[in-house]
Amino acid sequence: KAGVTQTPRYLIKTRGQQVTLSCSPISGHRSVSWYQQTPGQGLQFLFEYFSETQRNKGNFPGRFSGRQFSNSRSEMNVSTLELGDSALYLCASSQTGAGYNEQFFGPGTRLTVL
C-alpha cells in the first residue's frame, strides 16, 4: 500500500508570493492533517480535514488555508508569504482522525521564503 505522498518536495518563493502544497493520503484514509515544523517552534498543528470538512484549525493567521477533495486528497495554501513561513510542512493521514487511529506522515514539503 502506497504511503502518504506530498508534492512538491521543495519550494523556493519570495516574500509576498503565494504557494499551494498538495497531499495524497493513504488509500482508504479520510482524515488529513497538516503540521508546520520549524527549529524554533517544533511541530505545530495547522488544520485537519475529514470528508471535505475542516474539523479543527490551529493558531495560525488566515493566510494559511486548506481544503480537501472528494478523493481525500488535500491542499494547503499560504498567501502573502513571509520569511517566517519558511518551514517543513508535513501532512498526515489516518482512517478517522488523530486520537482514534494511528497517523502516518508524508515526507514533507520544504518551503524556503526569500
Added chain:
Amino acid sequence: KQEVTQIPAALSVPEGENLVLNCSFTDSAIYNLQWFRQDPGKGLTSLLLIQSSQREQTSGRLNASLDKSSGRSTLYIAASQPGDSATYLCAVSPTSGTYKYIFGTGTRLKVLA
C-alpha cells in the same frame, strides 16, 4: 493547556546499550499517545501507538509504556544500533475531540558504532 516535554533533548550512547527516552504531558486527559522517529530532513515514521486504556505496546526492540495518571510515557530501545540514530518524538491527542496531536520537542539520539 496541554504541554509535552521530552527529556533529554539529546543523547549519545555506544552501540548495544539499552536506553530509555522520556515523555511528559501536563494534562492526563488524552485519547492516545504515539511515538515517532524522524531522520534529518525527512518526515515522521510511526513507531508505536498507545491507546489511553493501554499500559504498553511492543514492536521488535521497542517498548513504549504509558502512565496516564502521572502524565508520563517512556520509550525503551533494546540493544541500540547506529541505525537507531534519529530524533524521537512523542505526541498526545487530547480527549476533547480536536483531531490533532500535540508534539513534544523531541530527543535527538546518536548511537555510536
